[in-house]
Amino acid sequence: MKISDQHADFFERVYEIVRLIPKGRVTNYGSIAIALGTPKSSRMVGWAMNAAHGKHDVPAHRVVNRNGMLTGKMHFATPTKMQELLEAEGIIIVDDQIQHFSSHFWDVTENLLNDLS
DNA sequence: AGCTTGACTTTGA
DNA sequence: GTCAAAGCCAAGC
Numbered sequence A: 001m002k003i004s005d006q007h008a009d010f011f012e013r014v015y016e017i018v019r020l021i022p023k024g025r026v027t028n029y030g031s032i033a034i035a036l037g038t039p040k041s042s043r044m045v046g047w048a049m050n051a052a053h054g055k056h057d058v059p060a061h062r063v064v065n066r067n068g069m070l071t072g073k074m075h076f077a078t079p080t081k082m083q084e085l086l087e088a089e090g091i092i093i094v095d096d097q098i099q100h101f102s103s104h105f106w107d108v109t110e111n112l113l114n115d116l117s
Numbered sequence B: 001a002g003c004t005t006g007a008c009t010t011t012g013a
Numbered sequence C: 001g002t003c004a005a006a007g008c009c010a011a012g013c
Helices: A010-018 A029-036 A042-051 A081-088 A108-116
Strands: none
Touching: A010 A029, A010 A042, A029 A042, A029 A108
């Protein structure tokens, strides 16, 4: 399914993007929201992640808030699961904060341009 | 139909 | 730089 498919459910479009995040990289809710064409619904992206449980192919742990903080860690199976997954991908986390966040950041819209071409 | 709730972001002080 | 307040909008009740 194409991300540009406006007929798809909101959640499905979110999942589609999250699945594109490369291993070892992270992005924030706002970028995903922008990619969806609804920049103001960044909170909804988080809501979608809530429903992403059970979607084993949706790496929700690679989505953090704009400060690189693991705000959603408490919604995982265990509060430490998110950090463990990220660290397993080579990302360093201290006090729920991703270190060198800007260098790990993956711009969604950048990849979308590629995808839509 | 209306009201509440957020895994957020932006803005203004 | 920090902090509080407001805006956002889909889902659930």
